[in-house]
Amino acid sequence: MDIYKLLPKTNCKLCGEQTCMSFAFKLIRREKKLEDCKPLFEPEFEEQRRKIEEMLKVVEKATETGLVVNEDLCIGCGNCVVVCPVHVYEDPEGAGSGYGVRIERPILMVEDGVVRVVDVSLCRRYKDKTLCVACRENCPTSAIAFLEEL
Amino acid sequence: MICTGCSCLCDDVVVDEKVRHACRIGASLILNRNVARAEPMVDGRKTDLDSAIESAIELLKDSNKVLIYGLNYSTLEAQRIAMKLAKKIDAYLDNGLRYDLAEKLLDGEVRIATLEDVRDYAYVMMFWMFDAHNEMPRLMSRTYYARGKKRQRGYEEDRFLVVVDVRRSHTAMLAKKNAIFIEYDDELIKEFETAIRGGLARREVLKVVGELKKSDFNVIFTREFLPFANEFGYIVPTIPQTNAMGFYKVLREEGGKIGRLEELDIDTILVVGDDPLNDLPLNAIPNFIVIDPKVSFTSKIARVVIPSAISGLECGGTMLRCDLVEMKLKPPFKSEIDDVEILKRILRGL
Amino acid sequence: MRFARFLKRLELKLLTYRDGFQVASARKDKFGEEFVERTAIIIIHPNTAKTFGFKDGQIIRVKTKDRSIRVRLTLDEIAPENCALMPKSIYTNYLNTSTVVVEAEEGEVTKPQDILNELVIT
Numbered sequence: 001m002d003i004y005k006l007l008p009k010t011n012c013k014l015c016g017e018q019t020c021m022s023f024a025f026k027l028i029r030r031e032k033k034l035e036d037c038k039p040l041f042e043p044e045f046e047e048q049r050r051k052i053e054e055m056l057k058v059v060e061k062a063t064e065t066g067l068v069v070n071e072d073l074c075i076g077c078g079n080c081v082v083v084c085p086v087h088v089y090e091d092p093e094g095a096g097s098g099y100g101v102r103i104e105r106p107i108l109m110v111e112d113g114v115v116r117v118v119d120v121s122l123c124r125r126y127k128d129k130t131l132c133v134a135c136r137e138n139c140p141t142s143a144i145a146f147l148e149e150l
Numbered sequence: 151m152i153c154t155g156c157s158c159l160c161d162d163v164v165v166d167e168k169v170r171h172a173c174r175i176g177a178s179l180i181l182n183r184n185v186a187r188a189e190p191m192v193d194g195r196k197t198d199l200d201s202a203i204e205s206a207i208e209l210l211k212d213s214n215k216v217l218i219y220g221l222n223y224s225t226l227e228a229q230r231i232a233m234k235l236a237k238k239i240d241a242y243l244d245n246g247l248r249y250d251l252a253e254k255l256l257d258g259e260v261r262i263a264t265l266e267d268v269r270d271y272a273y274v275m276m277f278w279m280f281d282a283h284n285e286m287p288r289l290m291s292r293t294y295y296a297r298g299k300k301r302q303r304g305y306e307e308d309r310f311l312v313v314v315d316v317r318r319s320h321t322a323m324l325a326k327k328n329a330i331f332i333e334y335d336d337e338l339i340k341e342f343e344t345a346i347r348g349g350l351a352r353r354e355v356l357k358v359v360g361e362l363k364k365s366d367f368n369v370i371f372t373r374e375f376l377p378f379a380n381e382f383g384y385i386v387p388t389i390p391q392t393n394a395m396g397f398y399k400v401l402r403e404e405g406g407k408i409g410r411l412e413e414l415d416i417d418t419i420l421v422v423g424d425d426p427l428n429d430l431p432l433n434a435i436p437n438f439i440v441i442d443p444k445v446s447f448t449s450k451i452a453r454v455v456i457p458s459a460i461s462g463l464e465c466g467g468t469m470l471r472c473d474l475v476e477m478k479l480k481p482p483f484k485s486e487i488d489d490v491e492i493l494k495r496i497l498r499g500l
Numbered sequence: 501m502r503f504a505r506f507l508k509r510l511e512l513k514l515l516t517y518r519d520g521f522q523v524a525s526a527r528k529d530k531f532g533e534e535f536v537e538r539t540a541i542i543i544i545h546p547n548t549a550k551t552f553g554f555k556d557g558q559i560i561r562v563k564t565k566d567r568s569i570r571v572r573l574t575l576d577e578i579a580p581e582n583c584a585l586m587p588k589s590i591y592t593n594y595l596n597t598s599t600v601v602v603e604a605e606e607g608e609v610t611k612p613q614d615i616l617n618e619l620v621i622t
Contacts, residue, residue, distance in 0.1 A: 013428050025359040027166025075520045076173035077287040079324075082295040088304070098269055098296025100171025113524070138295065140283055140320035155527070178524035186529040280565065284520035317515065363578045390518070428530070428589065431596040435620060446530060447590055447612060451620055 003027060007046040008039045027056070028147065049101055066126060066147045067108070067117045067135075073143035074114040080135035080144050081108050081115065086122050108135065108144075115144060151480050153181045154223070154462030155388040156286045156390045157472035158265075165482045167319075168500035179500070183460055183483075186445045199456070204494065205452045206439045207499035219411055220424030222391035225467025225479065229397055232422060233404040235497045239421035241420070242409030245397045246429055249408070250374045251387055252398035255474070262385070263369055263384035264473045265289075270298035273365030274358065274383070278372040279334060283320035285390045289371070290324065300367075301408035303355035303358075309363045314338065330354055343378045386473050392461070395470040421448055422489060423458070437475040441492055456492055459485035510552050512544070512584040513601045519587040526589075531612060538607040540571040542602065543585040549575050554604065561605040563585075564597040567618075569610040590615055 004024040015036040017023040026032040034040065034056065036116055040049050058070050078100070081087060087095035094102030101109045105119045125131045125146065135144050155164040155176030164170040169177045190202035197205075205318040210216060218236050222228050224244050227285045236243050246369060254260045268275070276293055282289045294305055301308040311329035313322045318331065325331045332338065341351035345359040362368050368383030379385050389395065401408075411419065412430055419426070426432070427447035438452035443460045459465040462479040465488035469477050522538040529535060542560055554560070556575040561568055562584075569591055579585040584600060586592050594615045 074174070075283065075287050075524075076175075076177060077230075077283055078171070078173065078291040079295055082291040088297060092297070096297050098292040100164070110171050110173065112181060113169065113172060113174035137326065138324060140323040173520075174524045175520060178527040182528035186531065238570060281517060284523075285518050287520055318578070319517070320578070355594070388622075389530075425530075427593075427616070428526075429593060431593050432619065444530075447616060450616055 003052055006052050007037065008045060010039065014038045014041060021104045067121050067123070068147055069115050069117060070143050070145070071114045073141040074139075074144075076110045076113040076115065077143070078110050078115075079138040081106070081110060083134045083138050084108065085132065085134060086124060090122075151482050152469075152477050153180070153463055154392045154460070154469065154479070157388075157392050157394065157470075158286050158288050158292065159290055159392070159469060159471040170492050175287060178193050179460065180463060183463055186457055188440070188442050188445050188449055188457040189425075190457060191449075191452070193204075193453055199487065202454055202456045203495050203499070206456060207417055207496055209437060209439060209454060210239060210420070210496070210500060215414070215418045216417050216418050217243070217244055217409055217411060217414060218420045218422065219244050219246065219426055220422040221245055222247070222394040223423035223461060224393060224396075224489045225461050225465075225469055226393070226396045226400055227467045228422070228493055229393070229400040229491065230404060231493040231497060233299060233400060233406050235493060235500070237404070238497065239500060241407070242414060242416070243401065243406045244409055244411050245391075245394060246411070246426065247389060247391065247394055248374070248396070251385075252389075252395065254375050255385070255387060256398060256402050257363060259385045260375070260379050262473060263367075263386055264475055265293055265386070265471070267367075267384075268293045268369050268386060269296045269301070271300050271365075271367040272298075272359050272369045272384075273301075274310045274368035275311065276314065276358070276368075276369055276370045276372075276382070277321055278314050278374075278376065279316070280371055280373060280388050281319040281321045282371065282388070283316065283324070286388060289388070300370045310358075310364075312358050314459065330357060332358075339376065339378070342376075342382075343409075346378050346381045362463070377443070378389060388472055392471075394468040395472060395474055396468075398476070399470060421452070423461075423491075424448075426452070441489060457487070458492060459488035461489070464488070504618055509603050510548075510554075511583060512548075512600055512602060514584050514586060514592075514595075515580070516586055516588040516592045522587040522589065527557050528600045535549050536609060536611060537572075538612075539587055539589045539591060540569070541574050541587065543574045543576050543579040544602075545577055545579045545581045545583075546575045548579075548581050548583075551571070554602075559605055559607055559609065561603045562595065563603070564599075567595055567597075569594065569615070570607055571603060571609055594619070 011019045015023050016144045019120045081095050091103045107123050123130045153160045153176035155170045161370045163172040190197050190199045192205045306327050313325045314332045316334050322331045341355045345351035345355045371386045371388045416436050421440045425446040425448050434488045439454040440449040440452040441456045442456050443458050464483045465486035466479045466481050515610040525534040560573045
């Protein structure tokens with residue numbers, strides 16, 4: 001809830017939401033625009049607004065996939081790729097054994113030095129609604145995160 | 151291709167329109183290969199390759215004391231020629247790194263494990279004063295996180311991670327389940343020695359020693375020699391410079407005079423593929439001859455600059471992985487000139 | 501924030517470490533923008549910074565007995581409290597120290613060429 005922490009948190013309701021918390025949720029899902037929060041565009045909130053705009057840029061790319069990768073924090077170590085239980089099952093000789101993915105449609109792979117989400121539909125969080133946190137748990141820089149937890 | 155970004159020498163890297171599977175360090179090396187390339191220079195003026203090599207030969211002929219520095223990013227073949235050159239002109243050799251662990255390994259005094267063996271069999275994996283995540287990013291995903299022959303159930307059940315460091319590094323943050331972080335202090339080595347022999351030590355050390363008993367294959371990833379290494383299990387040397395292990399092996403085979411750049415009084419330093427100005431505080435600036443594919447700090451103040459090829463990317467050869475396994479490079483591109491060619495020409499000219 | 505209202509000075513132990521992003525930027529171009537962004541930095545724990553009024557992203561002068569450089573400050577918990585962390589580089593080798601004094605200061609960060617100029621003169 002890093003975005004919520006940067007909002008004015010006054011619950012002024014000018015955006016049409018009851019609380020800043022619910023505005024934050026809707027903002028991530030692009031059901032609300034940042035411009036809807038009038039107080040945020042005052043000069044005293046300039047730094048916070050800038051930071052939220054940065055975070056939203058990352059989220060923009062993720063709305064289709066649900067997994068968010070902040071490329072500025074990703075060193076391409078591949079921990080997430082190797083740890084993924086779906087990869088272990090589907091690609092035992094490749095990702096499961098510590099190599100680069102060998103299957104056509106993995107969930108994630110390392111490309112040009114950073115992790116890229118390929119096909120999130122295979123991820124257990126979305127398919128089976130299980131609480132699997134393997135990829136995020138093993139990223140020391142928190143480069144990978146889940147959309148619902150932002 | 152085999153990535154030469156660090157001494158992991160990952161052999162599953164694919165280069166076509168994108169670079170696949172290489173970490174950020176390797177990908178940066180590959181994607182930016184045409185950025186900031188070195189050009190032949192003599193005394194600050196651009197020239198052609200032959201003139202630069204000629205000037206280097208002349209400068210070496212005129213020098214009293216020469217040091218050959220670097221060689222960590224060159225192939226075994228290039229290292230061998232450099233050492234022959236050193237013998238011919240009675241030059242010192244220095245790769246800028248420590249020698250203690252490499253000597254013990256090559257002497258056979260310490261047992262070494264390959265990365266594949268670690269993946270297949272290791273239970274306790276100790277990272278001693280080494281931030282794997284930043285220095286060799288894929289090392290953990292290839293060994294700790296990967297599943298192996300006897301380690302099919304994954305890192306949470308089949309492995310015990312120990313991270314020792316002066317601070318909570320990125321690697322230390324991965325010590326979560328079935329793992330422990332130990333903050334380093336000067337007593338720690340002695341405590342490990344004592345505990346392994348059955349004596350008393352701090353709680354965390356006793357915990358690790360207790361875990362050791364659960365398996366006959368335990369590993370320490372380290373860059374320095376540790377006296378309790380053999381009793382602990384196996385060592386995987388973690389010197390990130392791509393072919394530093396090759397340097398030590400070739401040095402042992404060819405023989406040579408080791409000297410330290412900071413300690414010696416040198417007229418001319420022949421730098422091969424490295425950047426002493428980036429690594430060392432220097433008191434005096436001698437004559438530098440730099441052989442490097444890219445512009446470096448040292449090349450900016452060097453008297454002679456000779457552009458070379460990026461090993462493994464533009465020229466082939468052999469390199470040693472961090473665990474001493476020989477890897478035959480598979481360059482996807484070809485360069486006209488490389489370290490081997492340049493050093494051969496210098497050797498012939500002297 | 502135009503001028504630092506109080507001259508905030510802080511003496512800290514300096515730890516150097518190898519930063520993967522910095523190494524990757526060095527593989528690209530040691531005289532490029534990305535190299536400066538990833539190298540000319542100092543990392544301080546947010547709690548330490550708060551006590552002395554330092555802010556994330558501001559320019560800091562890092563001084564030793566006879567050398568000094570300007571770098572950008574990053575606040576991150578990866579730095580132990582009351583320690584400063586800097587990536588191992590030509591900047592830390594130039595300083596060649598294990599304690600530094602840091603001060604807020606306006607201006608541009610020091611570039612590698614500036615350090616080279618200093619090294620050649622001395």
